[in-house]
Amino acid sequence: MKIGELAAATDTSVRLLRYYEEQGLLASYRLVSGHRRYDDSAPAAVRRIRGLLDAGLPTRVIRDLLPCVRQDGSVAECQLETLQEHLQGLDDRISALWETRASLAGLISASRANAPTLA
Template sequence: MKIGELSRRTGVPTRMLRYYEEQDLLHPERAENGYREYGESAVACVRQLRGLLDSGLTTEIIRVILPFLSDPGEIHLHPECLTPETAALLSGEIDRIQSRIDCLARNRDALRSYLAAVRPAAAEAGEVS
C-alpha cells in the first residue's frame, strides 16, 4: 500500500510516517518509481509506534526496544542482548516516567483538594455542580 493508504488506515499523517522512517522506526520498500510501499504489517507497526509514543517513550528508546517487540503486549529481550548502554538508557527512561507519574499524582491531589474546598462553598451559595 502507498503512504496515503497507510495514513488513512492508521490515522497518522503522512508527514509523521515519513518522520518515523527518518527515525529508523518504519522501513517501507521502494517501488521502481521511488514511491514508498508498505506491507500489511505496517498498519500494526504504526499503531504500535503510536501507542509507544503516546505513552511518553522517546523515539530513541523505541528504536532500541522495537526489535524485541513482537506485539504491543510482548517483549522478547534476551538477557544477552541487554548491553550496559541499553540498560542505562532504559533505567533513565524508567526514572523519567516515574517523575512524570509523581508530578501527575501531585497535580491530581491538588485538583481534588481544590474541588473539596470549593464544592462546599458552591453548595452554600446555592450552586449545583
C-alpha cells in the same frame, strides 16, 4: 500499500509516517518510480509505534525497543529494564513537580495573607 493508504488506515499523517521512516522506526521499499510502498504489517507497526510514543518514549528508545515489542503491544523481557528506567524518570519528574507546586502554592498563600485589604 501506498503511503496515503497507510496514513488513512492508521489515522496518521503522511508527514508523520515519513518521520517514522527517517527515524528508523518504519520500513518501506521503493518502486522504480521512487514511490514508497509498505507491506501488510505496516499498519500494526504504526500502531505499536504510536502506543510507545503515547507512553512518553522518545523515538531513539522506540527504535531500540521495536524488536522486542510483541504483536499485542507488550514488551518482551529483553527491554523491560529500559521501560523501568523511563518509568523511574517519570516518577522523579512528578515528584519534583509536586515540590515545585507546593512551593508556588505556599508563595501564593503567603502573598494573600500579607495583602492589604480593600475597604
